[in-house]
Amino acid sequence: MQSPERKKVKMSASSSTLDVKCIDTVRVFSADMVQAAKSGHPGAPMGCAPMAHVLWSDTMSYSPSCPEWSNRDRFVLSNGHACALQYSMLHLTGYDVTVDDCRAFRQLDSKTPGHPENFCTPGVEVCTGPLGQGLSNAVGMCIAEKHMASTFNTSKFTPVDHFTYVICGDGCLQEGITSETSSLAGHLGLGKLVVLYDDNNITIDGSTDLSFTEDVGKRYEAYGWHVQTVSDVSDLESLRTAIRNAKLEVNKPSIIKVKTIIGLGSSKQGTAKAHGAPLGDEDLANTKKHYNFDPTKFFNVESDVAAHYKTVSTEVESEKTRWDAMMLAYAKEEPALYAEYNRRFNGELPAGLLDLLPTFAAGASDAASRKLSEACINSIAEKMPELMGGSADLTPSNLTSLKCSKDFQKDSPDGRYIRFGVREHGMAAICNGMFAHGGLRPYCATFLNFAGYALGSIRVSALSRFGVVYVMTHDSIGLGEDGPTHQPVEMIESLRSMPNCNVLRPCDINETNAAYQIALEQSGTPAVICLSRQGLPNLAGSEVAKAKMGGYVLRDVASPDIVLVGTGSETSLCYKAADELKAAGINARVVSMMCMDVFDGQSEAYKKSVLGEGIPAVAVEAAAVGSWNKYSHVQICMTRFGASAKGGDLMKRFGFTVDNVVEKSKKVVDFYKSTACPSLFARPVFDDEVAGGH
Template sequence: MTAPKPRGGDILAIAAQNKVNWSGLDQTCINAIRVLTIDAVQKANSGHCGLPMAMAPVGYLLYTRFMRHNPKNPEWFGRDRFVLSAGHGSMLLYSLLYLTGYDVSLDDIKQFRQLGSKTPGHPEYGVTEGVETTTGPLGQGFGNGVGMAIAAKHLEARFERDKSGLFDHRIFGICSDGDLMEGVASEAASIAGHLGLGNIIYIYDDNHVTIDGHTELSFDEDVCKRFDAYKWHTQVVEDANDLTALSKAIEKAIKETSRPSLIRVRSIIGYGSPHKQGTSAAHSNPLGVEEVKLTKEFYGYPTEPPFFVADDVLAHFHECVERGEDLEHAWNAKFAAYSKKNPAEAAEFQAALATDLPTGWDAELPVFTPKDSLATRVSASQAEAAIGKKVWNLFGGSADLNESTFTDVKDGGDFERGHFEGRNPHFGIREHGMCAILNGIAVHGGFIPYGSSFLCFTDYARPSIRLAAMMELQVVFVFTHDSIGVGEDGPTHEPIEHLSSLRAIPHLTVIRPGDANEAVEAWRTVMTHTHGPVLLALSRQKVPTLDRTKMAPASGVRRGAYVLTESAGRPPEIILIGSGSELSLVVDAKAKLEEKGKSVRVVSMPSENIFEKQDQDYRDSVLPPGIRRRLAVEAGAPMSWYRWVGLDGEIIGMTTFGASGKYEEVMKHFGFSVDNVVERALKLLAR
């Protein structure tokens, strides 16, 4: 069978020679990956077969020759991690998982992209065994891998003894042109190079094709020079089918332990398809029945039946099972010896992996009194510091804003090149990269990662926050400067729509504490909320600390909303609901309304997300259905509040951008004053 006509210039002509000098079985195994892909995509009539057809040799080598992994125990800690950042090529990963013996069957492959299957359109963490992280939005997996590498390096620095090699696992990944065009990958690559994360080995699929056509339409940079500037170790392999060259490059990258590695591999997208290889037509469409037949013929592969895998091919791939079990057995023996010699360290390490909090982790949490008037960013910082003394694996930093967010670990040391034992990584002005990295630290295991910035800048990081929620990761996002109370910095730094839009993300819990003690309880909630990320929205400006001897305890934060205080003697006529810095406004408004003979209930609602998960009886006890006059007050867009005030209620919120000025004047200008709350409440009562 002659090679398909190459497209795209001389480099494709060289690659199309298919310079394979390994055994015929190796080539048949590679082609099995390709055929499973094109059959699955064809059956689904949907999907991306081009990347798996091109990068099958790379996937084959990683899973059968280089990666330490155990298909029968995908959670084995000592494994190398693999990230398919180019998640649209998911069938490459699913084929490898099936062939090497993971809990992915041939029937699962046949159900590619079908509702409820283990093989969704893009890899999903928690859905398919062996998938380390959810990828698809380009660049995210790249950043996740950097997070995994940071986690591994910190664990190694903390626990390694006597060169045991227990903590030296590596992060392999495949990224695409599209990944490297996305800004989040650039942010993460810059951090990885700065830190010298030599446990990263990424293979860049340089196929010169995107959906719109040739990459030269928008992307003609020298990627290796860019990564050289990032302080990465770079190599080039001119033919994705040259197993010898690929192997030498991977071996060299593994030996390079002081810098992350990028191997640029020139490939032909849709390799083997006579009429579509090397073109955008091979990117994201089924080949078509006739083209599938012709492509299989080029591979020298049976054209029927579909999804055919020969016994010798499956047997060869399944050698990964025995090899993986041997690797894990050897690692376990090493760890047993390590545990005997270092019992305290071994116990601490195992507790971290199990997400167990140490006894007394919250014993030193502060308690504030009305004499303490603090911004919630300050009180939350004190709570975090108290927890950080007890919980070493509460690990994170800021996007170059620690002077404002106060989230560093005092005396924790900087996490830096050559000092991976430090507890304070510096993410630089890179919110998107920071949050993608936090997700990688979380999926790696062993940590409760956090990152901080200003709430307005969640716009930069929203895709990463969304994926943390989708994966239900225990990640803490600490975002301060949460409203127009920012003041002088003005509307560019004053979040308006952010709270409502973030509350709309499934599995993301937003907590906006109203005073110092609520901020403490918010952190207590963070530490025990293991399924899904938590976002703390904290004030820049000082807020009064409420007198808890006359009001409900701040522990009500754990239920999302609670009755803070109410008029004595008769049922409430109106409910005032507040969050964050506006909570004290409604408390003071209650006193003025009582002077006018009104009976008022004040509800603190720091977390709508938590409150909506409470049982109906509890929700009704806080917001009785019979009390329909309700006024919510929050210095943000009102959308999320309509559910709680109902048709007969009102909201004092923001429907415009903010303004620059003294925060007290800005708040009053937009209606956030005790007098305005009282006036609006009286009008509501007069209806």
């Protein structure tokens, strides 16, 4: 494919000579970043520079001095590989992103990683490496803005009034997740969402004609979006007009299809060669000459360009100053709302909230832990108005509805229950966006097996340190007749292997209480609460405080011969098996391992006090073996997919019975009568940083 002739910005009434110079500076500054790293994506930043200039210069409200200002406009770079563009704009507009930070692009411990990371760089809202996540996060941000505005705004004061802007590319729109979230955004009428689509017709493989020939405009019209086209990104007047029109359309989200040329100004413009590699020294030098810059200077920002962005920075800071003054008056006239607003954005739980969670009541009958979860959610929902979420079309099964609130819909933005529809992946990404917005604690639900559909977004929750609460029911083969397509076997282990993700599988009401406490208190870690369909007994010895340690001794004996370690619905099997073993003269300690992730963080002394030293341990869980090897010598777990039958029959078929636990335990005890039982802790312990724990 032959490169089109090199182009420059089209002059118009709204595109001054300084506008053009600013845009060209962004182009070469971004290309310098990629060249210095000898790695990255220069093409999209060069093509999208006019969009970024217009957004940061005369569209968005933001505060470089206070990046966390709660009423800022949110900006999301969904095509995160173009992050040199965002870093350039943050540097130019006065954020704490220095030229040295830009020189360190993609280097260890820099503020300018290879894709945007919210915890690394001031001004970056979300992690946008996986394509489509960012646009989907933006839908969550808009849901949060709309709900918070309905909660805190009055006829006189508007503490919540901002837009969310997105730049996305062809790759974002090809990912299925954006179909899920864009459909829901149209249904909900999220009028403060403005998406600029970088329509450059190029992906890594080459022209989009290879795989992506749909009419994006018609697709988004079908979703219920406001659709516009700007035929040339360099026509700044048309670009600004389209953005103004999008902001005026208050009942629909907006997408602006903006025609760009990837790598504009380089010899590789318009081709896939401009996508994923530096331009090279020669091409970069010639590109700078094309834009009338000195090819020997790198990361150069001339005084007039610097002065322009300094003026912009001053002007946007004045918007925050006006908002601050308004909030002082708001505090005087609406003190309760003001206090609540600050509590929420400070991430503080309401006083006494966790005391409302239910505990074991004498005489309580068996109950599925999904039912216990429903009791937990509704015990705190009224006092925790920031708790907002929903289910992927499984509300009657997940039991996640809020009895104190109506649905969040287009015409009822004050509602707190979201009908996500059958959109698991999008649901989780939306919750990430809600969390990133601030002021809310989102939760969402589906069957545990379908966490597989949501796994990409759950991973981003963990990476981003977003404390989203995932309520995952039907957590084992015990769900029964729906069969192996619905029975999670490997899913718990998959989630446990994920860093910074608490996987909690409670065995009764006390442990369900503890699971929710952990989920709500650890706001920087997502929680996956795995819940049963079948009834579970309340077990003597379960305690909330002990369960919050992750694992604890549920039932102890003097001089245990064996330790039975259970989790979730299998904990009661261990409990009953201990009675049978006692009758056979074998002393069995019962340990409940509600959350390995939390238990892993306890001291070695505590872990030894729970599991013992040199005592054989048998783990029982109706899921894959996986990480049980570190806490047991023998495992009664799943090694294949399930089957379609009644839950009780499946438990018998796969060995999750009292008789089988007793039989295996007797064999284990007999084996270790003549063989020394190895310690579960007989391995070297290194400093966390040396071992790669950080």
